[in-house]
Amino acid sequence: MRRARERLNLAIALAVTAATLVTTSSARADLGRDVEALSLAWGAFGRVTRLSPRLLERGDVLPLVLPVAPLDPTTSECATLAVLGTSSMQFLLDPGLRLRRKAREFPEGSLAGALTITRCGDQKSELAALALEMRSPRGVLEFLLLASETAPPPLTSVLPHREPGPLAQPPSSGPRPVVAPLAVRVRALEERAAREQAIELTTLELNAGALGAGTALLTLPPGCHRFDLLGEEAERRATDVDLEIVKADGNETLAADHGESSDGGALVCVSVPTTVNVRYGGVAAFAKLSLVRARWELERSLPVRWPGEARSRMSGLLRAERRSLAGAALVDEALGVQGDTLATLSVEPGACYLALAVGLRGQMVALSLATATARSTSQSRLDADVAGAALAFCAGADENVLMEIDARGLGLVWMSAVWQLGRVRLGEAAP
DSSP: OHHHHHHHHHHHHHHHHHHHHHHHHHHHHHHHHHHHHHHHHHTTTEEEEEEEEEEEETTOEEEOOOOSGGGOTTSOOEEEEEEEOOTTOOEEEEOOGGGGGGTTTOOOBOBTTEEEEEEEGGGGGGGGGOEEEEOSSEEEEEEEEEEESSOOOOHHHHOGGGOOOOOOOOOOOOSOOOOOOHHHHHHHHHHHHHHTTOSEEEEEEEEOOTTSOEEEEEEEOSEEEEEEEEEOOBTTBOOOOEEEEEETTSSOEEEEEOOSSSEEEEEEEESSOEEEEEEEESSOTTOEEEEEEEEEOOOTTSOTTSOHHHHHHHHHHHHHTTOOOTTOEEEEEEEEESEEEEEEEEOOTTEEEEEEEEEEEEEEEEEEEEEEOSSOEEEOOOOTTSSSEEEEEEOTTOSEEEEEEEEEEEEEEEEEEEEEEEEOOTTSOOO
16 A cells, blocks of 8 residues: 555656656747747848846846947947747846936847847947846847847747736836925035035036027036036926036037936046037926036046046046045056956955946947856846946955956957955954
8 A cells, every 4th residue: 555655646746847847948949939930030130149048046147248340339230139038928128227328219028938129320338337136037048149230020929928918017106206405416416525525616606598408518627527507396296307528629428417306416537627518308398407516636646657537537436336445545556348258356365345447448338247266146237327347346255356357349459457455364353
């Protein structure tokens, strides 16, 4: 009797395992057929690149590293990215803070296990800053990248079984709250600048034109300048202020804020007097705005032998990250170009360090830092609003740390520097 029960339990276990393998194999086969069908259909429109599939688990975040050539912003071609999983799989694409202003156009969430996004012309470089987050327990994802003259037809025209059907309307959270009066917000910025010991503070009253836009010409002395452009709201109608700081002697954009807010903010650091155009828009016709500008000196701890561009970029990164170099010792500095760079850094056991990397030349799409010791790995977060990368780490018991700098862009030249922030003897508690 006991042996019969054991044989029955074994048969049930084998049946469950066989059913699982059949289901998994069938799901993989369906995914493979979908990828081949889409690749074949897209081949009629342009060049299709199939990237390596990835196995992800719930909560995994994967920065997408796409080929550089199809994302060249100097061509008028379109680049289309398709991410495919099984029809029950759920995942998200995070475009970064700089791109969330286009949230209505951005298909952040997958539908029926699929997601596509197309960018054309100079917007193609936006695809280089994407990160994918897995929401399902586990699954394999396939990636296709199409370079074509025009955008391809919808994915569901090739794979009709991926059509999710009608979607429920998202719930409403009610009307947007009214922001504080303009004068109150200006006073709050002035108080913040005083707390942060700004050496200069100015407020300029502006009036938008008939199209809800305008410009202001300013000459900036050396230092880091924080711009805050505030718009007034009336009758509970939101004001969406867009702000750009552009060099007056060319078309180089130093900073920009295109978020959906009644306030626009930007940080610009310069090493020499620089004339800029402050461009703004997105507000009502003839709207009144206030431009508050606070100035601080460039970081004094940076070596004076560095070129002005390096000192201004490093100062801007330190201020954006709210970090200080007071008492820190510079232990390493390097120059590099676009691509993935690995270097070994000699460190002192028990010491903690701050690494910074900024772009000096060329067009930067993404820049990240990572360090690895025998026991831990640290990585900077990708933030499109910050023109560089910052990473703090501690050496532990190691005497060498592997540092990686991943730079994406066109004609990019970067500079990195590492400072020792402090030291704790092994076995002792930190002060």
